[in-house]
Every structure is written in structure tokens, then in C-alpha cells.
Amino acid sequence: MTRLFQEHEVRKIISCNPMWNMKLLDTTEGAEEVMKMPVPGCWETHPALASYRGRAEYTQNIRFGGNVRLVFKGVSHTAEVYVDGTKVAQHYNAYTPFSVLLTGMENEAHEMKIVVDNSFNENSSLHMDNDYYSYGGITRPFEIQQIKGVYIHHIEFTPRKTDLGWKVIIKILLCNVENEKHKISLVEMLDKEVFHYSQDIVLQPKQELIYQKEFEFSDIREYMLNNPKLYLLNTIIRDENNNLLDDLTDRIGFREITVQGKDIFFNGKKLYLKGVNRHEDYAEFGCAVPLEAMYRDIEMIKDLGANCIRTSHYPNDERFLDLCDEYGILVWEEAHARALTEEQMRHPRFDEQSENCIREMVETHYNHPSIFVWGVLNECASNTEYGKKCYDKQISRLRELDKSRPTTYASCHIGDDICMDLPDIVSYNMYPLWYHEEDPKEYLAKVKDYIKSAGGNNKPIIISEIGAGAIYGYRSSTRTKWTEERQADILEKQLEAVISDEGCAGVFVWQFADCRVCEGHFSIRPKCQNNKGIVDIYRREKLAYQRVKEMFHKYIQE
Numbered sequence: 001m002t003r004l005f006q007e008h009e010v011r012k013i014i015s016c017n018p019m020w021n022m023k024l025l026d027t028t029e030g031a032e033e034v035m036k037m038p039v040p041g042c043w044e045t046h047p048a049l050a051s052y053r054g055r056a057e058y059t060q061n062i063r064f065g066g067n068v069r070l071v072f073k074g075v076s077h078t079a080e081v082y083v084d085g086t087k088v089a090q091h092y093n094a095y096t097p098f099s100v101l102l103t104g105m106e107n108e109a110h111e112m113k114i115v116v117d118n119s120f121n122e123n124s125s126l127h128m129d130n131d132y133y134s135y136g137g138i139t140r141p142f143e144i145q146q147i148k149g150v151y152i153h154h155i156e157f158t159p160r161k162t163d164l165g166w167k168v169i170i171k172i173l174l175c176n177v178e179n180e181k182h183k184i185s186l187v188e189m190l191d192k193e194v195f196h197y198s199q200d201i202v203l204q205p206k207q208e209l210i211y212q213k214e215f216e217f218s219d220i221r222e223y224m225l226n227n228p229k230l231y232l233l234n235t236i237i238r239d240e241n242n243n244l245l246d247d248l249t250d251r252i253g254f255r256e257i258t259v260q261g262k263d264i265f266f267n268g269k270k271l272y273l274k275g276v277n278r279h280e281d282y283a284e285f286g287c288a289v290p291l292e293a294m295y296r297d298i299e300m301i302k303d304l305g306a307n308c309i310r311t312s313h314y315p316n317d318e319r320f321l322d323l324c325d326e327y328g329i330l331v332w333e334e335a336h337a338r339a340l341t342e343e344q345m346r347h348p349r350f351d352e353q354s355e356n357c358i359r360e361m362v363e364t365h366y367n368h369p370s371i372f373v374w375g376v377l378n379e380c381a382s383n384t385e386y387g388k389k390c391y392d393k394q395i396s397r398l399r400e401l402d403k404s405r406p407t408t409y410a411s412c413h414i415g416d417d418i419c420m421d422l423p424d425i426v427s428y429n430m431y432p433l434w435y436h437e438e439d440p441k442e443y444l445a446k447v448k449d450y451i452k453s454a455g456g457n458n459k460p461i462i463i464s465e466i467g468a469g470a471i472y473g474y475r476s477s478t479r480t481k482w483t484e485e486r487q488a489d490i491l492e493k494q495l496e497a498v499i500s501d502e503g504c505a506g507v508f509v510w511q512f513a514d515c516r517v518c519e520g521h522f523s524i525r526p527k528c529q530n531n532k533g534i535v536d537i538y539r540r541e542k543l544a545y546q547r548v549k550e551m552f553h554k555y556i557q558e
């Protein structure tokens, strides 16, 4: 299951065994050479591989024929895909989907081999030793799709509110995979009600065609956070003999995000963001968080009184985004990057790997109504001229790909950030009373003064990270650092400072749950975890959970 709804009725999905054969290629003592491994899943779930960093080979013989798409929702972090011994694809980045088109295949068992690599090597500019863990494996769902001569690659649904209702631009990318011309017809439905039909659409051999139209809808229910109405947008294409060719269903919402001065509006209603940062990381499951655990997270985040989640610091699993759509929880989704220096941003593969991540993130997650802003480059070198070129390139690219959402980045360069003129929303990460002993209110005033002086004036301000650490179960009347008491005290003072400030559009707690970190630079972190979660890696509440809940509920947006 790659989504929380059925994407296809016409397009057939070829089932394959979720248990793959796996062979370690950079062996480690204590583990057998060949073992079984579940997909999706992290190899760290296997007790002997809890810290394995290197390459592994996944193999399985699967019967298929004709034209097929191999769809990988996430492989961590580099994949080489081989079919019958021939390399057919390569992909870098654990957090974005990719697919491989195979045409004219013999109808027989084919050997699938995926070489997966999670090592920190010279070709990796984004996955590196960091304050989160780069797991290994085919960590998100995989499926094989049977397609015919023409298929629907993806659809973009862009709604815009008008005085009479909604104007919507729908872009459909159609792909002819054969060496012959195809003439097709196309029907579009909203919750099974036909709103458009077109025929005699001609695709030349191997042509990719964008079919774009604008529609007006008046009698629809808006997507509201307290009543998140989702529609199924269903597109079906047929050949000239009216035979079914392909279909694609996506889920959409009629909602519009606008920024005016220092305020962010959702369907014309001013937003105040009360959020949490969330890593995709869950105890022994690593980044391959099972749906039940995603469900538990979203229920707890809703219980907190939060209305948004920041996917720190990479694009998330589409099933989690589907849950956010269903629960009316807003999402700040960001491309993959955390705390890169200028030197790291000068890595020869950085621009290309960042571009691929941004394009794949926006193209595949575009229709999620819960995503209200795109972010890039968390705490990277926004204080250098070279860094500014990268920020400018990435924010411009976001705007090319999506004109319907604002852009932002979270900075930590208080006093020397030179990029605040670039994004639509200015965001800052601050840890007064944890990393430095300053009164949160005074520190926030300094942050706002700097933002005003450095190009961020008259833009919405989000405090994208506040927080403090605590070891789950460590309680003491001393209230020293690392006690749950101290974490709750610090969070209360930080939240009080931000929520009571008129000039902020919102605040995100760092972070929802503890997560594993890498041993290199971050072994200083107790248990080799980032312990600023308000719950631990098993989602057991620390005292701060209830304290944040009280604060968020105290400020309830009617």
C-alpha cells in the first residue's frame, strides 16, 4: 500500500513477496552473508545490522511482461537497480520516490536486483554524519505497475479561490511509451462525477504530453482544517477503440494559501501555527515507520493541540502526508539538507542532488492540501555569498515548480544571515535557556530586530525550532539539565515568549520524538539520540508533553 486510497483500478499492480533475499556487500562480523529482509524496512531492524553502514544487495525473481513501471517510494540512500543483470536505474536520496520504465519485457520471471548503499561516501552531498540517522534499506514501499501504450505519469491540481467559487488548473502528464502514434480520449471525475471529457488527444511515438485545462467549480466543500473535505480526482484514458488504457486517482482539497504582509492566510482565514518538528524515526523500525506508528504520531500530535508538522529535514512518506491531509494537520515540507557549511554546499554533487530532491518532492507531493509551505536548506550557509547563491537557486526553483505555495528556510545565523530577502516567510531556530542562558523574550526581540534590519521586514516570521533536552524517566527535584522537569520548564518559557508575541506567525517545538543520531559529530548526545523530543523513541510521554499541550490548548484558534 503506497497511499491511503486506491490510486488505480485500470492499471494493474503486480504483487511481489515483501520478503527479499539480502546479501551484505561490505560484510560485518556477526551477520550471515545472506538473509531475508522485509520491504519496506530498514536493515538496522535486524539485530546484527543495527549499525551496519555500507552496501547490500536485495534480490527476488518476479514474473512480469510487456510494459511495466518499477516504483520505489524510498531507498536509503542510494539505489542501483538491475533487471536480469542489466543496470536500468540509479537514484540518490532516501526521501524521494523514483520509478523505472521497462518496455517490451518477455512474460517470464525476471531477476530483480537492487544494490542499496547508506555509506557516507564522496558521492553523497546530503546524506552524511548528522544529527539524525541515515538508515539503510528499501525503506518505503515498492511496487510494480503493469502499463499499456500510454499512461498517466502524474497530475497537478492547483485551486484558486474566486468571488464565485474556485478556479482550478489541472495539468496531466501523459506518456506514450511505444514507437507508434496513439489517439486517446480522457475523462475527469471528482468523487465519481464527470466534469470533463476530451477525445482525439494525439501522442506521437514516445511523446510526453502535458494536457492542461482550467475549470471553474462553484458547488464544492472547501478543505478546512477543522473539516478537511477531500475529493477523489479520477482520470481515465481510453484508446481510439474505447478500450481502457490507464487511470490515476489522487486526493485533493479546495484550499488556498496566501501571504499578506506579516500574516499567512488559509482560505482567507489568518493562520497561527502551533507545530512540532518530526523526524521519520521510530525505535527499532528506524525511518521505515509503519503505518500504525504514523497513526499513533498523528493522533498524539492532534491531542497536543498542534495544527502543523515540519518534516525536518527531508520529504516524508506519502502515507504520512495522506494522514495529515485526512486530519487537517498542516505540513511544512522541506527538501533534504541540515546544517551544511559553505564548503559542504560546494560539494560537486550538491547542486544536482538538491535539484533532484526538490523536483521529486514537489512533483510527487504537489496535490497534498495539508502542505502549506515548501522549505529548503535548514541552518545551512545563509550567511555567506556563495551560500546565498544556493539559497536563491533553490527558492527560485521551488517557485518555478509551484506558484501556489510560499517558500521558507529555517536559519540559525542570528546577526549575519544575508538571505532573508529571498523567501516569502522568514523562519528562525532558537534555543534560549538551553544552548545559551538568555531570557527567551529578550532573545526573540533581538531575533526580530535583526530580521527587520536584514531584509525580512514585513514578512511572516515563524520560530521554526525551540526546545530543550531531557532523558525519558530522569526526574529530579534538582530540575537540572536533562531532567524532564527542566525540559518542561524551558519549553514553557520559550513558548510563552513566542506565542505571546504579536509579531510571530507561529512556532514549532523541536522536537516531537527523540530520534537516533550518527556517532561521528553527535556522539556527545546521550544514548546517541537527539533527546529534545517531548516523547521518547517509543512515544512515551515526558513531562514536557503535557506542558506543551497546556500551552497549545491555552492558545486555541477559534
Ligand code: ADA
Residues within 6 Å of the ligand: 131, 312, 338, 378, 379, 412, 429, 465, 510, 530, 532
Ligand atoms: C538545529 C537543527 C536540528 C537539531 C537541533 C538541536 O536547530 O535544525 O536538526 O539538530 O538544532 O537539537 O540542536
